[in-house]
Amino acid sequence: MTRSPAPRLRGAPTRQAAQRATPQAAQEASGTGPATGLLARLRDQARARLDPVHWDFFEGGADGERAVAENEAAFRRLALLPRVLRGSGPARTTVDLPGAPDTLPVVVAPTAFHKLAHPAGEAATARAAAAAGAVLTTSMASTTAVGEVAAAARAVRPEAAVWFQLYLQPEPAVTRELVRRAEAAGCTALVVTVDSPVFGRRARDDRNRFHDLPPGYAAENMRDLPGGPPGSTRPIAMSPALSWADLAALRAATRLPVLVKGVLHPEDARIAVAEGVAGVVVSNHGGRQLDAAPAALEALPAVADAVAGRVPVLLDGGVRSGADVVTALALGATAVGVGRPVLWGLAADGERGAARVLAELREQTAHVLTLCGSADCAGVTRDQVVRRGGQAPW
Ligand SMILES: Cc1cc2nc3c(=O)[nH]c(=O)nc-3n(C[C@H](O)[C@H](O)[C@H](O)COP(=O)(O)O)c2cc1C
Ligand SMILES: CCCCC(=O)C(=O)O
Numbered sequence: 001m002t003r004s005p006a007p008r009l010r011g012a013p014t015r016q017a018a019q020r021a022t023p024q025a026a027q028e029a030s031g032t033g034p035a036t037g038l039l040a041r042l043r044d045q046a047r048a049r050l051d052p053v054h055w056d057f058f059e060g061g062a063d064g065e066r067a068v069a070e071n072e073a074a075f076r077r078l079a080l081l082p083r084v085l086r087g088s089g090p091a092r093t094t095v096d097l098p099g100a101p102d103t104l105p106v107v108v109a110p111t112a113f114h115k116l117a118h119p120a121g122e123a124a125t126a127r128a129a130a131a132a133g134a135v136l137t138t139s140m141a142s143t144t145a146v147g148e149v150a151a152a153a154r155a156v157r158p159e160a161a162v163w164f165q166l167y168l169q170p171e172p173a174v175t176r177e178l179v180r181r182a183e184a185a186g187c188t189a190l191v192v193t194v195d196s197p198v199f200g201r202r203a204r205d206d207r208n209r210f211h212d213l214p215p216g217y218a219a220e221n222m223r224d225l226p227g228g229p230p231g232s233t234r235p236i237a238m239s240p241a242l243s244w245a246d247l248a249a250l251r252a253a254t255r256l257p258v259l260v261k262g263v264l265h266p267e268d269a270r271i272a273v274a275e276g277v278a279g280v281v282v283s284n285h286g287g288r289q290l291d292a293a294p295a296a297l298e299a300l301p302a303v304a305d306a307v308a309g310r311v312p313v314l315l316d317g318g319v320r321s322g323a324d325v326v327t328a329l330a331l332g333a334t335a336v337g338v339g340r341p342v343l344w345g346l347a348a349d350g351e352r353g354a355a356r357v358l359a360e361l362r363e364q365t366a367h368v369l370t371l372c373g374s375a376d377c378a379g380v381t382r383d384q385v386v387r388r389g390g391q392a393p394w
Pocket of ligand 2: 112141236285288
């Protein structure tokens with residue numbers, strides 16, 4: 001198996017390195033995304049607080065950042081047709097997900113390096129997610145070890161669900177040890193990210209020469225793994241040689257349900273279900289891998305059709321409001337993931353900021369479901385989604 005040369009971040013980032021001299025950089029800095037209200041305020045506060053190099057790492061995407069922009073734009077192209085007089089009452093906003101019964105349909109997507117957003121890092125995010133009744137997907141590239149993250153969540157709510165996101169490592173012993181740690185931590189599912197045969201090319205990080213974590217921070221799950229000197233961390237490897245056989249080996253090695261994250265092609269979704277996965281996450285990795293990928297939302301209906309209700313389908317990428325959540329539910333998702341908005345909340349105000357993001361999305365989702373005449377998350381349907389200014393697309 002080959003290793004990507006890129007994913008180990010190298011070289012020290014500095015504030016000065018984030019020179020925003022080009023027109024593209026000025027546009028990036030202006031933050032013209034579609035988040036509104038509380039989320040937009042937290043985003044602006046996060047940008048003001050963060051080292052610009054770290055802001056760029058969180059906010060940026062691959063190459064020309066077309067896929068990042070498309071994720072959000074795809075939601076803006078659609079509208080919801082409410083149904084009326086259905087007597088459905090206030091909407092119930094919980095769903096059942098693998099290892100997470102009765103949970104919010106908004107999952108915290110795995111994102112790396114939360115201590116760059118706030119010194120309290122992933123433990124703060126875990127407490128916020130637990131308080132909101134949301135699943136936290138904790139990243140393999142977290143700056144806090146999975147055991148500590150899961151313990152922080154359970155201290156708030158003993159039944160809080162934490163999923164562990166995993167990049168399959170070329171050395172099976174390393175993958176097995178990561179899985180063992182996730183199981184020991186009490187994680188209730190594994191989320192295997194399959195859209196990263198190599199690391200995406202991140203223009204902002206290259207421009208900023210952001211290739212390593214600042215002193216004192218490390219990818220803590222990668223510490224003390226087989227084959228390395230005691231106490232050391234090893235880089236996260238990405239490999240284009242991985243195949244469905246490696247996924248099958250993982251499934252055989254764990255009792256946990258396994259979801260695959262980063263599926264866009266309906267045929268891959270069909271294969272994943274046939275392979276026995278517990279869920280499929282439709283995602284273009286927040287626009288950070290293949291820049292030519294479509295918006296996750298645009299790939300969702302075909303994937304949902306291919307899966308045909310056999311396992312839950314999740315979507316992440318560009319979800320910024322309750323209306324976005326409901327649009328994804330109507331197009332076949334069981335739940336959505338949110339990445340950057342949680343980081344905005346965390347950077348702006350630590351645990352409280354992350355909790356406010358999730359509470360806001362929960363309230364907006366309940367409100368929009370009720371306005372759409374739906375009694376629950378499964379009650380909105382594809383015919384209720386129309387293209388703005390044009391014909392129904394489906
Ligand atoms: C800063 C950052 C770090 C990320 N790190 C990971 C990661 O470690 N593993 C992973 O599978 N996905 C990672 N992602 C992708 C997210 O899980 C998710 O697919 C994406 O952020 C969703 O889009 P959104 O940010 O528009 O909500 C990361 C995304 C961001 C923005
Ligand atoms: C090696 C870190 C991977 C983090 C990641 O997945 C991302 O930045 O998108």
